[in-house]
Amino acid sequence: xxxxxxxxxxxxxxRGMDLENxxxxxNKYYLDNDIAVIYKKPTSVTIHKAEYxxxxxxxxxxxxxxxxxxxxYNGVYKGKYIDFEAKETKNKTSFPLSNIHEHQIIHLNKIxxxxxxxxxxxxxxxxxxxxxxxxxxxNEYLKNNDRKSIPYNYFKExxxxxxxxxxxxxxxxxxxxxxxxxxxxx
Amino acid sequence: xxxxxxxxxxxxxxRGMDLENxxxxxNKYYLDNDIAVIYKKPTSVTIHKAEYxxxxxxxxxxxxxxxxxxxxYNGVYKGKYIDFEAKETKNKTSFPLSNIHEHQIIHLNKIxxxxxxxxxxxxxxxxxxxxxxxxxxxNEYLKNNDRKSIPYNYFKExxxxxxxxxxxxxxxxxxxxxxxxxxxxx
Numbered sequence: 291x292x293x294x295x296x297x298x299x300x301x302x303x304x305r306g307m308d309l310e311n312x313x314x315x316x317n318k319y320y321l322d323n324d325i326a327v328i329y330k331k332p333t334s335v336t337i338h339k340a341e342y343x344x345x346x347x348x349x350x351x352x353x354x355x356x357x358x359x360x361x362x363y364n365g366v367y368k369g370k371y372i373d374f375e376a377k378e379t380k381n382k383t384s385f386p387l388s389n390i391h392e393h394q395i396i397h398l399n400k401i402x403x404x405x406x407x408x409x410x411x412x413x414x415x416x417x418x419x420x421x422x423x424x425x426x427x428x429n430e431y432l433k434n435n436d437r438k439s440i441p442y443n444y445f446k447e448x449x450x451x452x453x454x455x456x457x458x459x460x461x462x463x464x465x466x467x468x469x470x471x472x473x474x475x476x
Numbered sequence: 477x478x479x480x481x482x483x484x485x486x487x488x489x490x491r492g493m494d495l496e497n498x499x500x501x502x503n504k505y506y507l508d509n510d511i512a513v514i515y516k517k518p519t520s521v522t523i524h525k526a527e528y529x530x531x532x533x534x535x536x537x538x539x540x541x542x543x544x545x546x547x548x549y550n551g552v553y554k555g556k557y558i559d560f561e562a563k564e565t566k567n568k569t570s571f572p573l574s575n576i577h578e579h580q581i582i583h584l585n586k587i588x589x590x591x592x593x594x595x596x597x598x599x600x601x602x603x604x605x606x607x608x609x610x611x612x613x614x615n616e617y618l619k620n621n622d623r624k625s626i627p628y629n630y631f632k633e634x635x636x637x638x639x640x641x642x643x644x645x646x647x648x649x650x651x652x653x654x655x656x657x658x659x660x661x662x
Contacts, residue, residue, distance in 0.1 A: 369591025371552035405555025
């Protein structure tokens with residue numbers, strides 16, 4: 291069996307203007323450079339109707355988006371289980387919590403309880419700033435405040451800014467190296 | 477925020493006759509009993525056409541199944557990253573390797589290299605036996621033999637049988653407890 295190693299630096303280029311592309315590019319960089327194995331999960335759909343025009347062909351003709359029960363990204367880094375959700379907002383002063391489902395927060399807490407590292411990545415697009423907020427700090431906020439939104443200042447205070455670079459675009463594992471250990475258990 | 481805990485033992489009942497149901501039931505049991513957080517990933521599809529009959533409604537009208545780049549199941553158990561693929565075969569004497577994509581084997585090797593625990597679960601349906609085979613032992617076989625199929629006897633020799641019970645249906649984490657440590661690094 292041939293273990294192929296694809297290194298194509300041109301694919302990390304500037305096409306990624308939004309957060310999802312930046313994270314996908316970053317994860318590809320991590321994978322190609324043997325740093326971590328982190329993937330975005332496929333979009334969750336319920337298939338109602340499919341047709342089979344050929345023996346090995348299937349066309350889905352009716353399907354619906356499902357509310358995801360977990361987060362979008364997970365994987366392994368230095369033996370640690372990594373799990374996070376990523377969202378962007380055009381709001382300049384706060385991050386509306388309607389962006390994240392309650393069961394995703396519950397999921398991140400379970401991850402943390404079982405020794406994984408759970409967090410959210412939030413980009414304030416108009417400020418051009420991206421933050422990593424560990425689930426522990428998200429909980430801390432939710433415990434003491436109203437649950438409609440998290441102020442931008444809370445990210446500045448408790449979150450960790452992720453700088454955008456050429457490659458990797460969004461080196462969030464740097465934050466895990468620095469702070470992941472202390473957040474492993476809730 | 478309310479952390480809801482759903483415990484509905486009746487859902488672990490005998491509906492799971494095939495391997496996927498057995499594993500899903502088992503993972504639900506692990507989740508509900510706070511043992512581990514392991515999920516099946518959604519089926520990977522490429523959406524070509526979607527319609528929006530209402531402001532918050534979307535119907536996918538044309539989509540295709542994608543070849544998955546990773547395995548079906550992953551999650552966290554006792555701080556360890558767990559990753560596996562599950563397949564059944566009606567063959568009584570061997571497991572045809574066409575059931576598993578080469579990039580899934582490459583993926584499991586990467587997982588193992590980064591400190592996760594990677595394996596396959598194979599059920600010989602007509603023998604009613606289910607085995608867990610760690611990626612290390614799968615590699616060992618592939619290195620020394622033809623790559624078309626793995627004989628049943630190899631599973632008996634190097635694999636670990638998983639007994640089917642009421643709940644959890646297929647307690648594969650028992651095998652991880654026993655043997656996972658020695659397989660963490662390749």
